[in-house]
Amino acid sequence: MTLLEKKLGRPMNQGELFKETHIVKKKKETDQERVASQLKWRNSYAVSDLISQASQSNLRPRMLKEYGRRLQAVQNGGSNLVHSCSKPLAKVDEKAKRMILESLELQTYVDEFFGSTDYVFRLTRYKEIQGENLGLAGHTDGNYLTIVSQNGINGVQIFNKNVEWIDVNISQNSCIVIVGDALKAYTNGRLRSPYHRVAMVGNKDRFSLQLFSAPNVFYKIEAPKELVDEEHPLLFKPYDLLGYAQYIAIRANQGFPNVLKSFCGV
Numbered sequence: 001m002t003l004l005e006k007k008l009g010r011p012m013n014q015g016e017l018f019k020e021t022h023i024v025k026k027k028k029e030t031d032q033e034r035v036a037s038q039l040k041w042r043n044s045y046a047v048s049d050l051i052s053q054a055s056q057s058n059l060r061p062r063m064l065k066e067y068g069r070r071l072q073a074v075q076n077g078g079s080n081l082v083h084s085c086s087k088p089l090a091k092v093d094e095k096a097k098r099m100i101l102e103s104l105e106l107q108t109y110v111d112e113f114f115g116s117t118d119y120v121f122r123l124t125r126y127k128e129i130q131g132e133n134l135g136l137a138g139h140t141d142g143n144y145l146t147i148v149s150q151n152g153i154n155g156v157q158i159f160n161k162n163v164e165w166i167d168v169n170i171s172q173n174s175c176i177v178i179v180g181d182a183l184k185a186y187t188n189g190r191l192r193s194p195y196h197r198v199a200m201v202g203n204k205d206r207f208s209l210q211l212f213s214a215p216n217v218f219y220k221i222e223a224p225k226e227l228v229d230e231e232h233p234l235l236f237k238p239y240d241l242l243g244y245a246q247y248i249a250i251r252a253n254q255g256f257p258n259v260l261k262s263f264c265g266v
């Protein structure tokens with residue numbers, strides 16, 4: 001149970017779920033405040049939150065149980081809203097992953113890859129604030145793929161090679177597919193995980209749905225031998241997501257682009 005659920009004495013309903021992931025930024029924050037508020041915000045449903053909280057303390061068994069309970073609820077259709085919102089994103093996720101594996105001629109790994117994958121679905125509301133409003137600071141995702149769907153309000157920005165933040169502008173019915181560090185490592189760097197953030201500039205609230213697919217926390221993330229040769233030497237030592245999340249948690253945030261390389265780069 002989350003703290004709010006403990007207080008309520010029952011699981012949260014959808015409205016409360018939205019509130020819990022609600023980001024409000026009223027003033028320019030110091031770095032310390034930003035990290036603190038991000039950690040507060042991240043106290044929701046992302047697998048990385050769960051792992052980082054879990055790995056930091058004796059919360060682990062309870063958090064994992066809670067995580068299991070929520071996944072079960074979604075799988076059982078226990079929450080129609082969550083189920084109906086996440087299903088189309090799951091389809092995109094599956095299609096994208098199949099295309100990626102096929103394009104790298106890794107068809108024989110499809111079962112193992114999908115079999116080792118866990119999913120977390122998250123709903124986030126970014127509140128409209130006049131002026132500067134950084135909804136989520138720069139980071140790379142640690143998982144395989146993140147599928148983002150939004151209510152027509154753009155906000156995601158990608159950091160490009162020219163050291164500029166580029167807006168990701170998509171049409172109302174499209175979604176964004178973000179490659180995470182686990183897929184970068186698995187593909188031995190064939191796919192890159194972009195450094196990105198959420199910056200709100202408009203005057204409307206932004207609602208975003210995110211489906212995170214990730215290797216289960218103990219799965220050894222290792223590039224298949226087919227992707228490693230003289231021309232493509234192994235870039236990352238095998239690792240698991242739990243270790244990676246612990247590494248990031250110790251550093252308090254994910255705020256630098258080459259965190260994967262610094263963690264397990266060869």
Ligand SMILES: O=C(O)CCC(=O)C(=O)O
Pocket residue numbers: 124136141146148155156196197198208210
């Ligand atoms: O809310 C969004 O649009 C993207 C969020 C994101 O980048 C993340 O949660 O890792």
Ligand SMILES: [Fe+2]
Pocket residue numbers: 139140141146178196
């Ligand atoms: Fe992200």
